[in-house]
Amino acid sequence: MRLLCSNILPLRMEESQKAFIEYFNEVASNSDCLEIAVGYVSKAALKELGKVVEENRISKVCLNIGMYYLEGMPEGTYHAAISLNEAWKKSDVDGEVRIVKAFKYHGKLYTFYKKGKPIAGIVGSHNLGGIKLEASNLRQYEVSAVTEIPEEIEEISSIIHKLKQPNCSANIQEVNVPIIREVNRALVDQEFVTKITSDEINAYQSKITDTSFEIPLKVPVNHEDPKMRGSNINVCYANGRKRAWWEVEMVVGKEIRDLPGYPEHQVPFMAVTDDGWKFQAWTCGQNNKNLYSKDDLKIMGRWIKGRLVATGLVEPVNQVEADTTFEGMITEEMLEKYGRKSITLTKTTLRTTTEDGTEVDVWMLSFLPRNADVEEVIL
Template sequence: MSILYTNIPPLRTQNGKDNFRDKFSDYIKQADSVEIATGYVSQDALEMLDKCVADYDINHIRLIVGMYYIEGMPENIYNTLVRMNKKWRDRSVGEIDIVCTFRYHGKCYLFSCNGKPFAGVIGSANLGAISLNAQTRRQYEVSVNIEDKNNLTELQEHIRELTDKCSKVISDVPNIPLVRQENLKLKNVEHVDRINSDEIATYKRHLTGPTIEIPLKVPKDHNDPKLRGSNINVCYAKGRKREWWETEIVNSKKISGLPGYPEYKKPFMVITDDGWKFEAWTCGDNNKNFYSKDDLKIMGYWLKGRLVAAGIVKPIDHVEDDKDFKGLITEKMLKQYGKTTLSLTKTTQKTKNEHGDLLDVWVLSFLPKQLKED
């Protein structure tokens, strides 16, 4: 047994002393089975763990997450955990469990090979500590490693009891309380203003007419060649080079012909469910195009930014190099997010734009079904 420090100045790891991140890396490279029980996780660490499972041919992985069922789980963490759990179970290598009986704040790591545990780590380090980011670079953790057979057996039994008595596979846990992740991509963007929750509530008290549900036309999955270059995936269209954030929403006649649909080329102000304010309009043949008026990226920053904040997709810097369509938005991804349409509702209110023009106000929502309004 030895103490595992954290290599952060001014408490740099001295010669001959181990740190948690290096020890974790050494052990997982030797293991074919890994079991982890932790209070919290981070998205970076989850992605790193998933990569380790693939790179080091881990044939059994169990991750137990202990604090979120009672406290609430960030939606990006939830979506990442669901996606990884499905991937691991489809490959028959493991699963992700959620502690449902109490707040579990332990941090236990058990590494085995050929059916026998050979090392373990316990201490203060949540799973996020395996990944270097702005937070972990300045967060000091202390742990100890275990290689004694009796202690390893005891740790193995603890994890087994936690699994059998206190946890369920995440796919079998209904109604996990989710915490919405704030999309800050529109912060300081020209032609966009921030409004507070009281202002949002005021506009919602003045809704009028039916809500128009605008379907987001996307491919079913990454293998579906249809709609790869249209609507919210217009950046993948052939022709001129576009940024990943550019978004054009093209409606069918069935939608554009609905009573109360916005008038042709008559700008209106959009108030979003998460507190952003920008101009939009409808235009094009049959009045089918629904855009953010001043910049196509504004709608993308809002809509795609929600998916990025929720851990559904990562933005692509150079779309022309994305040959595997990793940044493509699919129906499967929208369903995981919890909403496949935009909800647009007119209000009786009016507001002035930056030029002093008086515009109608509409409320635009992309709030997932499993999340409650603030």
């Protein structure tokens, strides 16, 4: 048995010791089968695991995650796990991501095989985040033990295999995992935007009226679809002047604009979102076709796209002109995974006063997933 330790001052590793991440990568490069059962994972670690499996041509892999079925899973981590599971299904890899559902499993077990023979086993305190160091775990000290004795590896493997049985776990896409909604940080500290509490959200929602409009998000079907590529919430990809990735143009159909009670042309109102943000918006443009955030077009984009970023479905693009493969483009496939393809604009009975003393109506904007499993808000 050897110890795999963190290398953090003042407890530096000794010359005879090896870091977990170093040993993991070393033994993975010599393996064709990898099985893991841990309590927690991270988005970055899931992506790193996918990279390790691909680069080392590992043909069989199983990741079993133990704590989220009863505790709830952060939505960004959930979507990253789903993506990894789907990627393995579509590739030549015999792999899957599973969720322990019978109880809270908090162990950390890893086994590595080559041509059917056990070559290494790890037991200890390292969750999957140990394979990808980031800000959240750089100062977290962990210790694990590694064995290369076949009998001990098989003993570890036996527990992992028991956890894979249907009475203990299931494939992540067959389980209704409670989702913990993550904060849309794209609006944090933005000018003209105010954060409100969950109690305030509930107070506004208690005053909604029957005047409500469901506004579809018009996007391409997928990244290969040329239609709608460069309009509406993907306007940053349009030809012409350069726009920031966060900038959007919400174009509302005539059949919605002509309904009774739709906001008047260029009459500002206070928009309160269902995830706790408040900013001014209005309708404008030719024939009143555009729904914009009033003070900065990027605010509406940071609200809509920021929700998708928080779920891990897309990453912000700093230089849109360099995104020739349209990785940052919002698609129908992406919205389906998110759980919503439209936003809802609903009038309340309330009015409020802006900083300049103007009295305006209050409307609710909704874009949270229509998913009953979303049960907690991190504010």
